[in-house]
Amino acid sequence: MEKITVIKGFKDILPEDTPNWCRVESIARLVFSSYGFREIRVPIMEKTELFKRSIGETTDIVEKEMYTFCDRDEELLTLRPEATASVIRAYIEHNMFSAEQVTRLFTLGPMFRRERPQKGRFRQFHQIDVELFGDDKPQSDVEVILMLVHFLESCGLTQLALEINSLGCKACRPAFSKAVVDYLKGSEKELCPDCQRRMITNPLRVFDCKVESCISIIAHAPRILDYLCTGCEDHFAAVKSYLNDLHVKYEVNSAMVRGLDYYVRTAFEVKSGALGAQNSLAGGGRYDGLVSDLGGPDVAGIGFGIGFERLLTCLPDLEKSKYRTDLFIAALGQRAQKIGFMLACQLRRAGITAAMDYSDKSLKSQMKRADKLNSSYTLIFGDKEIDEKRLELRNMNTKNQQVLPLDNLLDSIINIIKER
């Protein structure tokens, strides 16, 4: 019989790893809550239209990476490639804007993009996603960036590289795009084929190219920061000033452009050297105008996403989770097995991790099992102990053994274990 395997680019998260996931999740909840962010959970599927309108029809994500299928009633549905669109949809749908001026939300869960998998990139991957609606002041940019840094540091990450940039707005970006195209036309033939194509489709993407010759051409290209309108310039200056005051280290990377069409003004990214080619650990930016594009009120927005798997690969002290057992019951013989089983069931109901072997194996073998399960204590008994009503309780660390009376056995074990 042929084995059925997981889908390419999808991963099982095994028991030895799940505690690490839980740990990071609880740090996120803790840190975000102190900034006033509340958790929202949105579906992993949406109508395809939602992503087309938010992310942009001509982006790679929408053009070739989405898992889209036709439902039985002919409706086009898509497994979410990112969370922002869904959160905005929910924000609008539940009229959250009328409940409060500023809304702070976060969510976490799986995202889906049909790319070729490689290090730090999977078809199902997980993101922690943060969104702040209803405030266009630079302080909210700073708050969100600071929270991101705070969170990553709380996870134990060091040597983070924060890069920020301003992408301009609807008013000033078109002029910049044109200037870039004009500049590139001069040396069009020296550009790599990809960049020649980008010139037409999405000129700003040329800044992302890693080809040696393109990099040297782009080094002298116009900089977005020289084309910002007064509003964008003031906004960006304020963001930088606050970050300086807060001693948040960052680099301005005027070549940083982001792959989702909706970003305006502040864009930021956190990179790590531990990741390989896909070195972007978290990224986000401002998206004023997107909420109204999706049918909501004209409110500002800013947010970011953190790659969960990428974050985990950056963590320095990742440990595989081991077994941990309070009490192992080594029962010898049929009578002992029966008593032991009843005891195990009762202990578990009392919240104590109790384990035993249901087949009547040799004591040596049961002791080995107890050791493997990292048990703190092992209760040892057979016919002799039952007849004498005196059971042996071995402390596995000290090797001391004490005698426990069969009467009130449950309570005395609970007391001993809870005292530790």
Next chain:
RNA sequence: GUGGGUGUAGCUCAGUUGGUUAGAGUGCCGGGUUGUGGCCCCGGAGGCCGAGGGUUCAAAUCCCUUCACUCACCCCA
């Protein structure tokens, strides 16, 4: 979608210029005198050498095809 690398035991990997019954470490199970774990010693189970085809007296080894994994490009978290 395009390249490169790798596929041998549950896991990590050896395997010579093609040559007997394919190995090690680790893990798993059992044993080392009656009922006491970790260390040590002994034994056992576990492989269609990724799959299919070809060359040859003979293929894990050489050739072709294919699949999977992986890294990189594209792009992004």
